[in-house]
Structures are given as structure tokens and as C-alpha cells.
Amino acid sequence: MRELKILAIVVTFTLITYYLVEPFAHSQMHKHVEFRNFQYDGKSDIEEVEHKIKVAKANNEPTKELEKKLEEKKKFWSEVDKISKIKGDPVAGEGTYAMCQGCHFDGATNMGGVTPPSLEHAGALYDKKYLIALVKDPAMAMNVDHKYKDDSMHPMGAIMSMVSSDQDIANVVAYLKEKKAGKMDATEAFVEACGRCHADRYMKWTQVGFVPKTKENIKTGQDIEALKFKQKVAEEQNALADYLGKLPPDLSIIVRARSEHFLKTFVEDPQTQLPGTAMPRVGLTKESYEKVNEFLEDSGDAKRHERAELGPIVLVYLLIFALFAYLWKREVWRDLH
């Protein structure tokens, strides 16, 4: 059949072009970052430093500092691994947790550039090993230690002198994993994990809370409450930008702007996708990442369920249309051949 041969040629050339322009080009434009299934064992941190050493060697630059850093990282993550095997006592952990509440409480305000998060669902949101690492050394756990050199310290750095024994760490993490692991919805997951730095204007979320419903003065059109809220947001954003170098992006439509793979690996270890970024590792578990992602999809791809529902209906309709079109063609052309 000549027509089928022509069709095969057209389809082949179209697919080749598609392959080259889409999957192939993107594989060349973006370096591959391995997805680690939300396991926090420091592998990517160690690989990152190893890579830096390789680059430095290739450029004949000194590697002494980096070698030191590499040893530090290896030691840190092996200790984290060790602590994770200690059985923690949640009852003893509750006492330690009281210390955390000095900063972490509902309605906490900005401290040193960022507002301490609520720990209401910390046990459910964050991975166990990550929490251990976080209590042990926040900057190392978040893989932002490069930002704190010499005299500066991570805002949560004080924890290192407050909770220092391995057993204490295991206890407080056990407490979080047992008592602070209640059910949460997608919005709570987003707000607690991302919402202190990132706004989401499509969901009316700001760094200091959801935009409240306010009323304007009917005589003047002025809305003082709304203005006050705006000022609060502006102050928080300025503080964040001063601390982080820039204002973290609004996440309204991030699910369309970045691929699924990018977002997953970025959340696992931001340094792998954006070397030098101020964004800390958040340490989400697989389940809590799915919750956060659900919120982001509700924000940036709200009609996905409607799309999935309508698709098959339209295609079935068109199949029936094609059948009738074929029958009509056959009917008309019966006289012509």
C-alpha cells in the first residue's frame, strides 16, 4: 500500500525530529542528577565534594581544604548512621523537646532571617536520619555548611551545644517520630515544609500566612487591615532576602516550570541541581513529598483531574467520528474506483 508507505515515512521523520528536539536535547542541556528515593545518607554531599576535588585538581588548584571537608562529611554521615541505630526513648526525648520549643512554637517570629518552623508534624514530614543529622549539625544536614564560615553560625546552630550526646539526639528524634507524626493534609505539609520562605500567590499563601479576608472602608475604599498585612509580608520578605541573598521564588506554578524529576531531586539535595543555592535540604520523606507535591499541583495544575476525565471522552468521540468519516469516504469512492 503506497499510502501506508508514505505515512510510515512521514511518521518516522516526525518522530526522529521529536526525539532530537525534546528527549535528546534536554538530556544534553541538563546534567543528570540521580534520584535517591528520599534516603538521607549523605552520599550526594560526599560526591559533591569529591567532584569539587576533581575539578580543582584538573585546574591545578589547592585541594587541601576540600580534602578536609570531605573527611568531615564522611565522618558526620557515618556518625548519623550510628545514631540511627541507637534505640531512642521518646519519654526522655520529651524533656529535650521542651528546649526546641524555645524557638519552635506557633506564631514564632523571624529569628536571624528566617522564622523557625512549627514542629507540629515534624515526625511525619521529615526523614528519621535527616532529623538526627539536623539536631547533630543543622548546616551539615541541610548541606548549606559552605555558607557559614569562620565566625558565622547557622540560626539553629545553638542546638549543637544544647543536645549533644548521641542518646539525647536519638531520644528527641524518637519523640518527634512518635508524638509529632500526626496526619496532615497537603496544605499543612506545604506550609510547614516550604511556606516560611516560599509564597504561593495562586493559593493565596504568603511567608507569614494565608491572605486574610478583610473589608475596606466603604466611604474611602481604604482597607487598613489589608495594608497592615501587606506590610507584615513585606518585612518578612525583606528579612528573608537579606538572609538568603534573594527572595525565594513564588511556587504558584513551579510544577509547570520544572520537571517532576528536577523538583524531586532538588528537594532531596538542592546543591545537586543549583550548586551554591541558599536553599537548605528540607529532608522530606517520600510520603510527605507527595503531600507537598499535591499542594503544588493544586496550585499550578489545578484542572488535572478534569483533564484526565475529559480526555478519554473526547478521544472516543473522535474514534466514532473517524469511523463515520471512513464509511462516508468508502460510500462516495465506490463510484469512483
Next chain:
Amino acid sequence: MAHFEKATSLHDWLNQRLAIDTLRRVLATEYWIPKNINFLWAMGMVLAITFGMLLISGIFLLMYYQPNVDLAFDSVNYTIMKEVEFGWLWRHVHGVAASVVFLIIYIHMFTGIYYGSYKKGRELIWISGMLLFVTFSAEAFSGYMLPWGQMSYWAGMVITNLFSLGDLHLNGLVEWIRGDYVPGQAFLNRFFMLHVLLLPLVIIALIGLHFGTLRIPHVNNQEGEEIDFDEEAAKYKAGKKKEAKVIAFANDFLAKDMFVVSIFLIFFFYLVFYHYEFAMDPVNFDPADPLKTPEHIYPEWYFLWSYEILRPFSTNVGLIAFGFAQVIFFLLPFLDRSPNAKPAHKRGLFFYWFWALVIDMIVLTAMGKLPPEGIFSTIGLYAALTFIGLWIILPIITKMEKEVKE
């Protein structure tokens, strides 16, 4: 005053005033198309349908779109995508159709080149078609500006910069086009006007011209056979439909067209529902930011081949090569010196020229997207030189072509 009888029916009433019977005969039942054609001949109808979908979806989007640098992005991504009932559907139909229409245009063009449908009286069909291609390109580019994302902004910056024409430094011209030193409100407003008014008007007029140019030379056929349309039409009308080499536009040709259209629509709506991302670059979902240049700037896939002809050379040479690529297709009917208006496989060297052009343009397309580094940049350079070379040798190899006897 013309003489009118009292009408016997609505049909008669209209017929006296509009000659609808004559119109129907001239435009449909006695508009003759060769019988010896394949599905590639339905691409014109596929294009008309796709343009129709662009127009209709565009009208719906226009009801909510805000051509304002502060509001444009959210009017598309929030209002249309989240608030408006089925706004997402109109937007995805519009976005996917804008991309797919170029796939069909390229198939339509290469069909014309393969079968020699630009020769012997059909030159104006080709030229009006090329005018449509250029206007569609402008329409696509202006539409790409409207969501005011990062790619809109930076593609707008890069493309309008081309008009400084390298060492001529026509910065005044660039500012005149933008209405500002950089893309801004004036820029968005004028591209909005171009996209929703001026260019669609030009496209509709050109579609009319394109149809008009078909009328006298008629549509070509699969073998490049010269058909005596009057003689064949007489056979058809005498009831010898099987013998006649022609068919009527309606319903004969139309029935086949609609079947091809129905298959196309399945493919099209599959893309709309399940694979729309290829037509909507992720980078354009970041709002325009004049302070942050995206890591990779590249045009949509259908512009990549000509972008790659611009890119591997120094600025001035690149611009000349780019200009060459834009106009050379217009000259095809005059650069092809062969006496044969036949399909490429009957024309010897031209057959190889055709496939070399297709493959070269695919290579250019691929390299146009890839970062211009290392091996890709070398391949791109050679592909661009090959493109220019192919057009230079076209008159020579076609001049050498012997006349093909039936």
C-alpha cells in the same frame, strides 16, 4: 434595477440574489481535483481545520487575557488555567495547535517540493503558500510573547535585536520596533495587536489568495501527469466516473479529506490531553524577569533550523545566512530549472537533493536546540553550509535533468 421574480421558495429567493446554485457548482460540485492523489493532498484541509481551531480557541482566550506586563502572566496561568471553566482546554488547544500547525505546514511544503507542485503555472501557489508560512511564523512569534514568561521576554529581546543588523548598529530601528529600549509595556501591546488583529487579517487574506492561485492551474497529482481538465470533467459529468481522471471537490475529495482530518484530530487531541508539554516550554512558566537571563534560550522547534543557520557564524555573516534562509524558499520555482513537473523519484539527482534537504533541515533543527558547544557546534556549522550549498547547486543539477517522457 435588476429584475426579480416572486420567489417560489427560500432556495429560489436566495438563488435570485446570491446565485447560490452557481456558487455551489463552481466551488464544490464542479471544482475538479485529480483522482490520482494520496493522503498528503488532504494537508490543506487539515491546515484549514487547525487554523479554525486556533481562531476559535483564540477568541475564547482573548476574553480573559490581559495585555499588561503586570497582569499578563497571571491572566493566562491563573485566570484562564484555574478560574475560567475549560479555560485550560482552550489554552492547551491553542498552544498545541500553534505547534502542530507548523508540523503540517512543513509536511505540506515538502509534499509540494517532492511532487514538483510549484512548477509550470503553479508558481503562485508556491509563493502565496510561502507568504502564508512567513505570516504564520510572525503570528506564532507574536503569540509567544503574550504569556510574558521568561522565554517570551528573552526571545523577544533576542529576535528584535536581530534588526540592529550586526555592524550596521541600527539600534534606533530596534527601539522603534520595541517602542522602548527593552521589551516592556509598549512592546507587549503592539505584539498583542499584531497577534489578534493585523496578522490574522493578513493570514485570512492570504488563504483566500492561496485558494485563488489554485483555481487555474488546478491541484497537481501523484504522477505529475498533465490532465485536460475539461475533457476529464466531461467524462465525469457523463456518468463515466470510474474512467474520468478527475473527481469533484465535494463530496468526492471532501469525503477523503474528512477521513484524514478525523485521524489527524485523534492525534491532535491525544497531544492536547496527554502530551501538551512539548508545545509549552517549561521556561515560559517562570514570569518574565529582565534581571535574569535563562540558561538556554532557544526558539520553538519550528524556528530551530533557521536559528541554527544564524548561529554558527560571526554576527554579520550569520545575519546574511539567516536572511538567505528566509527568502530562498520563495525562489524555488525559479531555481528549479528542470523541464519536468514530476515527482522527485522520476527526476534523478533531484530525488537525492530532496532527501538531502529534508535530512539537513532535521539536523539543523536538532543542533538549533542543543547548546552550541563542541561537536554540536561543528555539526551545526556544516549543516548550515550544506543548506546554503544545496540551494546553490539546485539550478545546476536541475538544468542537467533530462526531460522525462511518459
